[in-house]
Amino acid sequence: MSGQTGSLVAGRYLLGDLLGRGGMADVFRANDERLGRPVALKLLRVQAASATDRERFAAEAHTLARLDHPGVVTLLDAGLEDDQPWLAMQLVEGATLASRFTGGSLVPADVAEIGRQVAEGLAYAHACGVVHRDVKPGNILLAPDGRALIADFGIAHLLDGTTRHTAVGQAIGSPAYLAPEQASGGELSGATDVYSLGLLLLEALTGERRFRGTTTEMVYARLQAPPEVPAELPLGWGTLLRAMTSVAPGDRPNADEVATTLAGFDGEDLAAADPEATAPFAAPFAVAEVPVAGRTVEPDGTRVFAGVPAAGDATARPRVHRRAPSFLAAAAVVAVLVLLSGLWLALRDPAPPASSVPPVPSGVPSQLESPLADLHDAIHGGAE
Known part of the structure; x- marks a missing residue:
């Protein structure tokens, strides 16, 4: 998966500016083309190596997406593209x-x-x-x-x-x-x-x-x-x-x-x-x-x-x-x-x-x- 400005992730998240880079991931400002809203899109530099890994990732992402609290950045969506995990999160300016x-x-x-x-x-x-x-x-x-x-x-x-x-x-x-x-x-x-x-x-x-x-x-x-x-x-x-x-x-x-x-x-x-x-x-x-x-x-x-x-x-x-x-x-x-x-x-x-x-x-x-x-x-x- 290409993690570059202008790339489209999961067919809906258009990557914009790079917001930050950590040891395991890059975070981009992105636009959800389907819902027309800004998000923070995190691309992780790791791989899900097997079908079991991919199933577990999806199940755990579903659990975390249920967290709903004003003090917690909301996980909006998650998935894998070319076995590379990505996370779409609430964009917090600041x-x-x-x-x-x-x-x-x-x-x-x-x-x-x-x-x-x-x-x-x-x-x-x-x-x-x-x-x-x-x-x-x-x-x-x-x-x-x-x-x-x-x-x-x-x-x-x-x-x-x-x-x-x-x-x-x-x-x-x-x-x-x-x-x-x-x-x-x-x-x-x-x-x-x-x-x-x-x-x-x-x-x-x-x-x-x-x-x-x-x-x-x-x-x-x-x-x-x-x-x-x-x-x-x-x-x-x-x-x-x-x-x-x-x-x-x-x-x-x-x-x-x-x-x-x-x-x-x-x-x-x-x-x-x-x-x-x-x-x-x-x-x-x-x-x-x-x-x-x-x-x-x-x-x-x-x-x-x-x-x-x-x-x-x-x-x-x-x-x-x-x-x-x-x-x-x-x-x-x-x-x-x-x-x-x-x-x-x-x-x-x-x-x-x-x-x-x-x-x-x-x-x-x-x-x-x-x-x-x-x-x-x-x-x-x-x-x-």
Whole structure:
């Protein structure tokens, strides 16, 4: 399929200007010739390799197209042309949150309002059985009317198990915003998106990304401990962000609770707790988890997640549970087992050349040196 201005996709979408280019896709402004409306047309640089893959893509696209919320960019249509997936989405004029980050930290009132809207959109989708799995500044669109919309909702779900990711450096999830359970191959849930949103809000308030370095350094760091939340942040903000970025998913608030807390911003701080009392999010939260079914490992060693069940599927009923915070003690063991199985989770945030990237972070326990070196080679390519 030709992804060029002036091309016609699916016999109805006339491609216009290129709006953006990411690691896995190109996004064009397009015109729906059948309905006479503008859309954003995303062409993915992956292939659906079999009839089963194509059927699954169509089924999952149908599920995602049912999402209808003012905080979620609507998926209007999807299909495959020459086995290449394409997605027609609601066109939102405006900038991404990532572009706002280039100027440093944002004012707390804006952070609270943007965060509230994003959390409400996440809560809606989680209730429908869909986990975003790639919440990051580039996927938050800021419309001129003040709305914040989540883009690419469920695209990770749509692609996993449907297409084949075999190229070095391609996978689902941005290393800077991955939750620990994504980095360790654990069960994904709404709590996964809450963690990523916590990192996003922390960066918006401080102007600094919390996890930096090579992919292996970032993955290793978040398996060991939560990100540092500056002590100078007001009490309410600090309490919420520490809860959202807890290593154990069961210790995080759900998206509804995050939205409610952010809605209580009073101009200086979030409606918080009595300073004499314990933190309001100190007790473990009951997190509604949506199981991720059908994990498989491709022959090349890439882990492919088949995604969450379709909304309304009986298997997608939330399971409420609490987890003891023993994750920290087991993190190193989990990392060894998972990394030895060939897990690599790098999105196409541009990776530096292999020659400039140290294979293993300094200070890593000896038993992790070999697995992390293997992870480095999987992402950046082995030495020539």
